[in-house]
Amino acid sequence: MTTAKKMYREEPPEGGWGYLIGLGMALPFISALGCMPSFGLVFGDFLHNLGEKTSAIAVVTSLFFSSMSFAGLLTNTLFRRYSIRTVGLIGGSLYFFGSLLQIFVQSTWHLIIAFSLIQGAAFGLMIPVAYTSFNAYFVKRRVLMMNIAQTLIGIGTMVYPMAMRFLLDSFGFRGCLAILAAFNGHAIFGMMVMHPVDWHIKRIEIDECELKEIIKKNQLENQNNLIIKNDLEAANEEKSHLEPLMGDENSKNNINENGLNNHELKRDSKSNSMAKLSNNNLEKVVENSIDNKKSMGIWEYIVDFLDLTLMKDPIYVNIVLGISFALYSDIAFFTLQPLYLFELGFSKASTAEIIAIGAAADLGSRIFLAGVSAFITIPSRYVYLSGSLFTVISRFAFLLVFDYTGMAVITAIMGFLRTWIHVTLPLVFGEYLPKERFPSGYGLFMFLQGNITFLIGPFVGYIRDVTHSYPITFHCLNFFMAACAVPWLIEIAIIKLKKKATTV
Incomplete structure (x- = not known):
């Protein structure tokens, strides 16, 4: 009697090595996202001694995201030639190399090359690698594990400013950058654990x-x-x-050889x-x-490569512009906040504590969103819209407080709302775009968002240098945050009116 041949199906691990994938994804995100609110804390005195103005910080941070967007756009091409893990290791190594160069920085141009260009491009390579590997390892438990990874990132960004203050006080500017470079070297480890899912796939008997x-x-x-x-x-x-059919003499042209x-x-x-x-x-x-x-011609190839036909969709364009403006406004605001607090007379210790309180509120908001999403299904775009709208209101209150307690409370509120802008970002595109167009749609967004940031960043810095007023600069940033909320509200109103008109 012959036994039937067993058949198997392959499934993602849903754990196992996937836990290291989540950790590897969190490490570079902690480093990159944590450094932005603490950038003024770490490099503020250095740039001040060079005689640089606020526009220098705006240019440095804007170029970081511009480099990130260009590198992110090229990852699809790199994935065709090299393995995902190889691309990630290249990004992690470049990120560590940029950190080493910052130890010896002597001018703004050195900082632009080391931080903005090298580290920005490296982070742009690591983002698609991390997300692609994570999605391959988790399907059924993807939301849960993403929330856990985001919680780790939140904890890291909360501790980051306190660690920077301690390192600056204990080891000075160069010593702080040396220890930071050692930490950023963990980006290589994070990309090294991005094993192909085929190495750990589960074979289940059918x-x-x-x-x-x-x-x-x-x-x-x-x-x-x-x-x-x-x-x-x-x-x-x-x-x-x-x-x-053509007749007479032309009918002959319808017959081939x-x-x-x-x-x-x-x-x-x-x-x-x-x-x-x-x-x-x-x-x-x-x-x-x-x-x-x-x-194809050159232009047709560019349209196909970037999937520029998406730009004919007014809703997609509204989403891209709104999120781009909101992201820039958020990042620039929290980058300039430490400098504003210094101008108000807050010490470095108090400033670091206020930034850490905002990061702690961010962490609490991530846990809150994870709990709410387990029981209530809310469109991610509505969450993003609510975050941007309430942020506009909270920033007006921010400019009316000048004491430590009031500043800590309002920073905590803004930190809580900040999660609604960052965590739901990929979900907004995932809910609107079809699965087959998500990679190109998100890549196009990264490209456009980086260039928008590069264009408006120096403009805001110039306003600060001309007016010598942080409140005016913050009002300008608030305008860009409102540029997300208001057009989205108008779009929702128009769509509802059209649906109402069709039902009548």
Whole structure:
């Protein structure tokens, strides 16, 4: 008696090595996201001694995100030539190298090269690697594990400013940068653990009932494909009969050298193409796609490479512009806040404590969102809209307080709202874009967001240098935050009015 051959299906680990993937994703995010609110704390005195103005900080941070966006846009091309882990290791090594260069920084240009260009590009390479690997290892537990990873990032960003203050007081400016470089070297470890999911895939034996369900599902899919094929062939044949035939002398042009009518050739070629598709001849499809790309012009290739047809979608454009303005406003605000507190007379210790309180509120908000999402389903875009709208209101209150307690409370409120802007960002695109267009749509957003940040960053810094007023600068940043909330509210109102008009 012969035993039946066992069949297996492959599933993501949903744990195991995936826990290290989550840790590896958190490490570079802690370093990159934690350094922005503490940038003025670490480099403020250095830039002041160089005689640089606020615009220098705006240019340095803006160039960081611009470099990140360009590198993120190139990752799809790099993934075709190298493994995901290799690209991640390149990014982690560059990030560590940029940190080493900062130890010997002597001018603003040195800081731009080391921090903005090298580390910005490195972080842009690591983001897609981390997200791609994480999504490969987790499917069913993806939301839970992402919340845990975001909590780790929140804890890291909360401790970061306190650690920077301690290092500055204990080891000075250069010593602080040396220890920070050692910590940033963990980005290499974070990318090193990004093993291909095939190394840790789970093989689960398929029982008889499950095998029957799979066979039944495949049969239904084949029947549907056959129906679609027959419908398309019938439509093509009907179309070929409706096309007018040329008469007299022009009818000769409809006969090729082999004596066949061109309409018949068209019909045959369409049938052949459909047959190839129905037989899943993917190699031919890929070859045809490559040939089409070779025949493209430069502009057509750029449109296809960047998926610029998304820019014809007004809702997508509204999402991209709104999030880009809100992100820049948020990052620039928390970068300038330490300098504003110094101007108000707060000590470095008090400033670091206030920043840490905001980071702690950020962490609490991440836990709060994770708990709420387990019981209530709220569109991510509405959460993002609420965060930007309430942030505009809280910033007006921020400019009305000058004591430690009031500043700590309002910073905690803004830190709590900050999570609604950062954590839900990829989910906004994921809920609006189809799965097949998410990579290109998100990559295009990174590219546009980086360039928008680069364009408006120096402008805001120039306003601060001309007016010598932080409140005016913060009002300008608040305008960009409102540039997210107001157009989104208008869009929602228009869509609801149209739906109401169609139902009447």
